[in-house]
Amino acid sequence: MPRLSIAQREPQEKLQVILRHAAQVFCDKGYEGASIRDISRSSGVSLAGLYYYIKSKQELLYLIQIHTFETIVARLEKRLPEAATPVEKLRILVHNHLDYFLQHPVEMKVLAHEDEALEGAFRKEVLEVKRRYVKIALGIFEQMRRTGLARQLNPRVAVLTLFGMMNWTYTWHRSETDPKADALAETIAGMFLHGVTNGYGNGSPRLLRSAAETLRNRRARADNL
Amino acid sequence: MPRLSIAQREPQEKLQVILRHAAQVFCDKGYEGASIRDISRSSGVSLAGLYYYIKSKQELLYLIQIHTFETIVARLEKRLPEAATPVEKLRILVHNHLDYFLQHPVEMKVLAHEDEALEGAFRKEVLEVKRRYVKIALGIFEQMRRTGLARQLNPRVAVLTLFGMMNWTYTWHRSETDPKADALAETIAGMFLHGVTNGYGNGSPRLLRSAAETLRNRRARADNL
DNA sequence: GTTTATCGAACGAACGTTCGAACGGATTGT
DNA sequence: ACAATCCGTTCGAACGTTCGTTCGATAAAC
Incomplete structure (x- = not known):
């Protein structure tokens, strides 16, 4: 029936x-x-x-993973051309990732956590999208280095560490109490770019200044290169 | 027999x-x-x-996880008193974590990846050690903030992001080609503290300067506060 | 002869997957 | 107009396999 x-x-x-x-x-x-x-x-x-x-349980997982991954990469590729500087691109990447992450936490956890569950052709196909994604991020980082903005870090380590910051969120983020996507993206992009320290200060750091303001100022300075 | x-x-x-x-x-x-x-x-x-x-498959996982976790926390607690400043403590934490990670990649992957597999009392016990570990890291970060070194970031986000950088390594690190523990720890601690950018430059950044030297100089400046 | 260590064989339950039947709606033949 | 046929959809029941765990026997050590 x-x-x-x-x-x-x-x-x-x-x-x-x-x-x-x-x-x-x-x-x-x-x-x-x-x-x-x-x-x-x-x-x-x-x-x-x-x-x-x-056709099988594997295909079920495959369909979930490939759709999630392709969507997130497609969104990124659509938003990236808006950006003029590599730093802007980096911020878009982080925001795109975390925004999608917090809007589809279930699928994103399955994508991040069940990385090795697929086999054969299914696995290969998802891996291909992943490589495309990582390549985009690597390209942005290389641009940052070429323009003299980024330190001479191992690009692979830097980029995969960034993905670590973002992907690990599925293990701890609670949507009720933790920062929403915008704030989280700003914090993590800020950490990736400038770390957690008040690095400029030779006098006493202005503690009462808000984090957002600090970030804004730094960004302005960095982007003007 | x-x-x-x-x-x-x-x-x-x-x-x-x-x-x-x-x-x-x-x-x-x-x-x-x-x-x-x-x-x-x-x-x-x-x-x-x-x-x-x-007694059961669960106990098998429990024994692996609890031993790995308690060892890493015990090592940390033993090494921490050597440090005078919060930044030194932070560096010790990162080095301790990654050093153990790369020396026992199998156990650490099981610890990081099978976070939710345990149930009941087993799970609760492992969770308790984890909380102790996070609390130590939070304490260090709070110290950095109190001494004016760290920006006014959400401590929970900052610390769990750090753990993300470190724990995610199990998904990508290849011991043959990627940096060893010492270099990796220096890179990640450096990223957490100062990010990837050459943030100071108002003139042209000295690109030929080695990453290690850059790091050394920055550390010296930061630690002198 | 009790204790410590070991294993082949078996238990019931749960697994992913398949088979064949059934249902309702649309299409066809008359 | 109406029965016959077909097709997309659904499911109960069963398939063979593998799962975690247990039992009872066995052999050396003390």
Whole structure:
């Protein structure tokens, strides 16, 4: 008895429902720890019914990961041309990443945490998008170095450390109490660019100055190079 | 037939062998993806034989995590009193963490990646050590703020971002090609403290100056506050 | 003869996946 | 107009496999 439910009007809309619930289950129990039966129960689709929409559990994870990753990279590539300087580009990258992260925490955790769960062709395809993403970040950092803005750090280490700052958030960020995307992005971009110290001071640092103001001033100085 | 093998002379030495192999298997396949049979095969102990040394698969993971975590925290607490300034303490924390990380990559990956696999009392105990560790880091950061060295950042965000930089290394670091612990610790501590930019320059940054020298100079300036 | 260490065999439960039947709606043949 | 046919969709039941764990036997050590 095929239902004429709301979820039926668009073609393959039910697959989207399944993917949403699957992402939640993978997020809660991990890919290996989650069973197809869990996903069946959660999505309300019978065990066998799931296999009308997907070919395997692996494909389920693949669809979640590839969609999430391609979306985040596509958004980035769309926003990047707005930026004139490498520093602006860097800020856009960080904001884009964290904004998407906090808007889709479930999918992003599955993407970050189940990095090694896929095998074969599925894995290779996701890895390709990842490499594209990292290459963009590396390009921005190299630009910063070429314009004399960045120190002579190992670019690979610097960039992957930045991804560490951003991706690790899924282990600790609570949306109710922790900073929202904008503030978080500003803090992390600021940390990546200038660290946590009041590095300029030779006199007493102006402690009462707000962090945002400090950041604004520094940015202005740095961007004017 | 109890063997008089080399592994037998010390009491419970065989448990250590089992734990080493279990850590490797958990590292390769994840906690849920790994089976007791995998660990049996890898360690050379029969399936039933394992249960002479452990009570459950959960306990296996618990023993690996708690030992790794307590060791790293104990080392830190031992080394911290050497430091006079908060910045020195911060550097010791970063070096201690990464040094241990690269010396025991398998166990550290299991600790970082299987954060949510434990349940009940096991989980609570590991969480307690983690909280102790984070509290130490928070204390150091607060000291940096109180002495006017650190900007007015959200301490929780700053510290957990630092842990992100350090813990994420397990996803990308290749011991053959990437920097060793000392260099990596210096880079990451430097990034946390000063970021990646040549922030001081109002003239042209001295690009030929080595990263290490830059770092040394900055550190000297910062520590003299 | 008790204790310590070890393992083959088996337990029930849960796993991912498949099979065949059934349903309702649209299309076709008459 | 209406029965027959087909098709996209759904699911109960079962498949064979693997899972974590336990039991009872066994052999050396003391």
